Amino acid sequence: MSSGAAPPDGIVVRMRQITKIFPGTVAVNRVDLDIRAGEIHGVVGENGAGKSTLMRVLAGLYPDYTGDIEIGGQVVRLTNPRQARELGVALVHQELSLVPELTVADNIFLGREPYARIPGLISRSAAEAQARGLLRDIGIHLNPAAKVDRLSVAERQLVEIAKGVSLNPRVLILDEPTSSLTYQEIRELFRVIRGLAAKGTAIVYISHKLDEVFAVADRVTVLRDGHRVATAPIMEWTEAGLIQAMVGRDLSTLFPRSEVEVRDVRLEVRHLGRRGAFRHISFQVRGGEVVGLYGLIGSGRSEVAEAIYGLTPADEGEILVDGMSVLIRTPRDAISHGIAMTPEDRRLRGLVSMLSLRTNLSLRALRLLSRLGFVDQSRERAEVDRMIHALGIRTVSQTTEVANLSGGTQQKVVIGRWLMVPPKVLILDEPTRGIDVGAKAEVHAIIDGLAGDGLAVLLISSELPEILGMSDRILVMKNGTLGDEFSRREATEERIMAVAAGLTVAGKA
Amino acid sequence: MNEREVWSRAGAAGGGEEGEPGAAAVRRVSLATALRDYGIYFALVVLVIYFSLAVPQFRTTDNALLILLQVSTIGIIAIGMTFTILTAGIDLSVGSLLAVAGMFSGVFAQKDPTTLNVFLALALPIFIGLLGGMINGLVIAGAGVNPLIVTLGTLTAFRGFIVWYRVNPIYDLQPYYRIIGQGSIGPVPIPVIILLLMTVAAYIILNYTRYGRYVYVVGGNPEAARAAGINVPLMIFSVYVISGFCVGLSALIFTSRLMAAQAISGQDFNLQAIAAAVVGGASLFGGRGKITNTIVGALIMGVLFNGLVMLNVPAPIQQMIIGVIIIAAVWLDGILRQRRH
Numbered sequence: 001m002s003s004g005a006a007p008p009d010g011i012v013v014r015m016r017q018i019t020k021i022f023p024g025t026v027a028v029n030r031v032d033l034d035i036r037a038g039e040i041h042g043v044v045g046e047n048g049a050g051k052s053t054l055m056r057v058l059a060g061l062y063p064d065y066t067g068d069i070e071i072g073g074q075v076v077r078l079t080n081p082r083q084a085r086e087l088g089v090a091l092v093h094q095e096l097s098l099v100p101e102l103t104v105a106d107n108i109f110l111g112r113e114p115y116a117r118i119p120g121l122i123s124r125s126a127a128e129a130q131a132r133g134l135l136r137d138i139g140i141h142l143n144p145a146a147k148v149d150r151l152s153v154a155e156r157q158l159v160e161i162a163k164g165v166s167l168n169p170r171v172l173i174l175d176e177p178t179s180s181l182t183y184q185e186i187r188e189l190f191r192v193i194r195g196l197a198a199k200g201t202a203i204v205y206i207s208h209k210l211d212e213v214f215a216v217a218d219r220v221t222v223l224r225d226g227h228r229v230a231t232a233p234i235m236e237w238t239e240a241g242l243i244q245a246m247v248g249r250d251l252s253t254l255f256p257r258s259e260v261e262v263r264d265v266r267l268e269v270r271h272l273g274r275r276g277a278f279r280h281i282s283f284q285v286r287g288g289e290v291v292g293l294y295g296l297i298g299s300g301r302s303e304v305a306e307a308i309y310g311l312t313p314a315d316e317g318e319i320l321v322d323g324m325s326v327l328i329r330t331p332r333d334a335i336s337h338g339i340a341m342t343p344e345d346r347r348l349r350g351l352v353s354m355l356s357l358r359t360n361l362s363l364r365a366l367r368l369l370s371r372l373g374f375v376d377q378s379r380e381r382a383e384v385d386r387m388i389h390a391l392g393i394r395t396v397s398q399t400t401e402v403a404n405l406s407g408g409t410q411q412k413v414v415i416g417r418w419l420m421v422p423p424k425v426l427i428l429d430e431p432t433r434g435i436d437v438g439a440k441a442e443v444h445a446i447i448d449g450l451a452g453d454g455l456a457v458l459l460i461s462s463e464l465p466e467i468l469g470m471s472d473r474i475l476v477m478k479n480g481t482l483g484d485e486f487s488r489r490e491a492t493e494e495r496i497m498a499v500a501a502g503l504t505v506a507g508k509a
Numbered sequence: 510m511n512e513r514e515v516w517s518r519a520g521a522a523g524g525g526e527e528g529e530p531g532a533a534a535v536r537r538v539s540l541a542t543a544l545r546d547y548g549i550y551f552a553l554v555v556l557v558i559y560f561s562l563a564v565p566q567f568r569t570t571d572n573a574l575l576i577l578l579q580v581s582t583i584g585i586i587a588i589g590m591t592f593t594i595l596t597a598g599i600d601l602s603v604g605s606l607l608a609v610a611g612m613f614s615g616v617f618a619q620k621d622p623t624t625l626n627v628f629l630a631l632a633l634p635i636f637i638g639l640l641g642g643m644i645n646g647l648v649i650a651g652a653g654v655n656p657l658i659v660t661l662g663t664l665t666a667f668r669g670f671i672v673w674y675r676v677n678p679i680y681d682l683q684p685y686y687r688i689i690g691q692g693s694i695g696p697v698p699i700p701v702i703i704l705l706l707m708t709v710a711a712y713i714i715l716n717y718t719r720y721g722r723y724v725y726v727v728g729g730n731p732e733a734a735r736a737a738g739i740n741v742p743l744m745i746f747s748v749y750v751i752s753g754f755c756v757g758l759s760a761l762i763f764t765s766r767l768m769a770a771q772a773i774s775g776q777d778f779n780l781q782a783i784a785a786a787v788v789g790g791a792s793l794f795g796g797r798g799k800i801t802n803t804i805v806g807a808l809i810m811g812v813l814f815n816g817l818v819m820l821n822v823p824a825p826i827q828q829m830i831i832g833v834i835i836i837a838a839v840w841l842d843g844i845l846r847q848r849r850h
């Protein structure tokens with residue numbers, strides 16, 4: 001490592017002995033980190049390792065850190081986000097932080113709106129024109145005048161990235177930017193950040209998807225339990241080595257799906273449709289089967305799942321559970337027929353952030369954990385404890401507010417809530433988004449086990465390896481219709497991508 | 510709760526040389542959380558000590574019981590109010606509903622004490638409270654109209670109704686009716702006992718039942734509650750019924766204590782009840798609040814009123830002081846909460 005040299009060595013950010021303490025946790029513990037101009041610096045580590053916290057310190061969000069920071073050779077004491085932004089640090093948050101009532105353009109230029117001719121007024125048209133140009137450069141096909149609350153999670157993530165890029169920063173920090181993006185958008189994003197890096201921007205790239213890190217990073221830093229474990233050029237890392245450094249032990253990433261005897265059809269949908277979202281969707285999921293549902297952004301895969309679960313009911317077609325036609329208008333209906341679902345937007349539909357971890361985890365199981373309306377608190381504690389251990393949830397106590405957990409830990413809480421009470425049909429929308437490698441394998445093992453118990457599982461994921469690894473059959477959606485279906489044996493990344501992108505109907509007679 | 514339970518994984522946050530910052534962090538938690546969780550008790554104790562030193566009459570047992578008696582009416586209403594606030598709602602109609610319930614109670618308490626009349630005098634206010642709560646709840650949960658608007662409407666409508674029904678107060682209530690508001694068991698006034706029972710019941714419901722959990726979850730994130738299969742409209746409806754029940758009970762106590770039923774009763778009870786909950790740290794955005802803190806909030810208000818009167822502070826000045834204290838309490842609560850981040 002070329003530390004100790006004078007500023008012209010290309011180091012734009014030099015952090016020394018950075019420590020950030022939260023009540024009960026040392027989130028970042030004496031971390032040294034150098035970020036060089038023009039490099040793409042991968043940062044990896046388990047959930048709760050301190051990645052986001054370290055970067056939030058650099059973005060001026062935690063004025064009570066200790067340690068020294070130099071930006072562009074200048075020693076600085078970061079006290080607020082505005083100061084960090086003026087020094088050229090832009091952070092794209094892991095958790096979506098857009099204002100839903102505003103448009104894409106408004107969000108991108110929030111706080112620095114272009115002015116109109118009349119003093120004091122801002123120019124909407126100028127903002128939209130600038131946003132349009134920016135989005136085009138980044139290769140994002142979004143209308144700058146669209147309201148953000150109309151956008152999908154993935155689209156919002158793209159807007160966040162555009163916002164970061166628009167700041168024209170010296171250091172652009174991307175905290176899990178691709179967690180809900182699919183292959184195509186990720187490729188586009190890589191093109192953009194490589195372009196920025198070539199022009200001298202330093203990029204910090206936090207991700208749990210190691211293949212992405214290998215594809216894009218020049219150097220990688222590993223954090224574990226708030227400490228920096230190692231920093232080295234990407235050539236010196238192997239995937240196994242990286243995982244070993246992250247979790248402190250060997251771990252196989254791919255969970256082998258066990259052979260399960262397939263049983264009767266548990267979930268069937270016939271000609272399901274919702275105006276403007278999807279149409280003519282028909283498929284079956286048998287007990288013991290994991291059926292993957294894949295599609296690009298806007299293909300309607302999440303919408304289909306939400307219709308089956310009653311979040312936004314379908315307006316035509318039929319849903320059958322165990323061969324019986326059922327009417328599902330609300331999640332309550334779905335649950336009463338034995339259908340459960342982990343929603344994609346966990347902030348909005350999953351977490352109750354000011355309540356405790358325990359309350360959040362046990363929410364679904366409460367019915368089973370109570371007698372005559374009274375919650376059996378000791379059993380509840382025990383069950384929650386079991387889930388905490390099964391998923392490796394990192395928390396100070398069961399009563400910690402969910403808002404104070406790391407991003408990936410929050411995801412685990414929502415997943416855990418639904419795994420505590422196995423239903424007949426389980427719909428998982430992005431079950432491992434933002435979750436670290438160890439827990440991912442654990443979630444896969446749990447899914448496998450549930451299928452083994454005869455559950456029907458519908459798995460939605462933007463990660464092809466996950467879909468390919470876990471699914472017995474794979475359905476591919478495009479433009480709101482079901483494109484094609486592959487058995488486990490037939491499925492390859494190329495074939496699925498071809499159908500999802502709608503290029504050809506690949507390789508099927 | 511038990512903040513001390515430390516889970517093994519987090520406990521490993523730095524062995525050996527790093528033990529030190531970890532320990533400091535833990536120490537800091539206890540101070541911050543203690544201030545946040547018990548600051549309001551502290552405030553109450555400070556007030557009581559101050560008035561005790563400033564006015565000798567303040568520290569008599571009789572005065573303590575008087576304060577409790579005065580607090581009981583508002584306290585019971587504030588319990589119901591806490592339920593609505595926990596779901597990110599509010600019930601502005603409590604004062605008007607109290608007048609309606611009290612008036613009908615008075616109508617029958619005035620008549621000959623036949624079994625039926627006694628029964629109606631005692632049960633009708635509760636029933637009317639429940640009915641008023643159901644009206645609020647139906648419109649809010651069923652039609653999805655904002656609770657602030659709905660209860661602002663019923664605040665006016667209930668008051669209009671009862672003034673139209675009977676402007677003149679009823680004073681000549683039958684002597685038996687006195688017992689609820691003025692009687693006592695040993696030295697403890699019956700209203701105080703009712704307040705205590707209601708507090709215990711609400712505490713148990715909110716902390717130990719599934720229903721109580723759902724109240725917090727619905728208030729904290731209604732979308733998540735719906736996605737988890739909770740019947741959100743039913744939950745919303747129910748908290749207004751609870752609020753109505755509390756108002757009915759309070760109306761009975763209030764009318765009996767004054768031995769008078771008046772159409773103008775309870776004019777600013779809604780503000781006092783909201784103030785009790787909010788001073789007690791309940792968040793108007795829902796999902797945050799404790800029943801014990803609401804009661805302490807009500808006690809703080811009661812002690813302030815009583816103490817300021819004893820200090821001969823003129824009524825308008827009292828109002829100004831109390832107004833400032835409400836704002837200061839909420840502001841301080843916000844600061845303490847932020848400190849933790």
Ligand SMILES: Nc1ncnc2c1ncn2[C@@H]1O[C@H](COP(=O)(O)OP(=O)(O)OP(=O)(O)O)[C@@H](O)[C@H]1O
Nearest residue numbers: 022027047048049050051052053404406407408409
């Ligand atoms: N606001 C907060 N209050 C208290 N503790 C916090 C807060 N934010 C984070 N923490 C704790 O700090 C530690 C590090 O969290 P951080 O968000 O940096 O993890 P991360 O590496 O980004 O994890 P993930 O991969 O899950 O996003 C965790 O133990 C977390 O619980």
Ligand SMILES: [Mg+2]
Nearest residue numbers: 052094406407
């Ligand atoms: Mg993070």
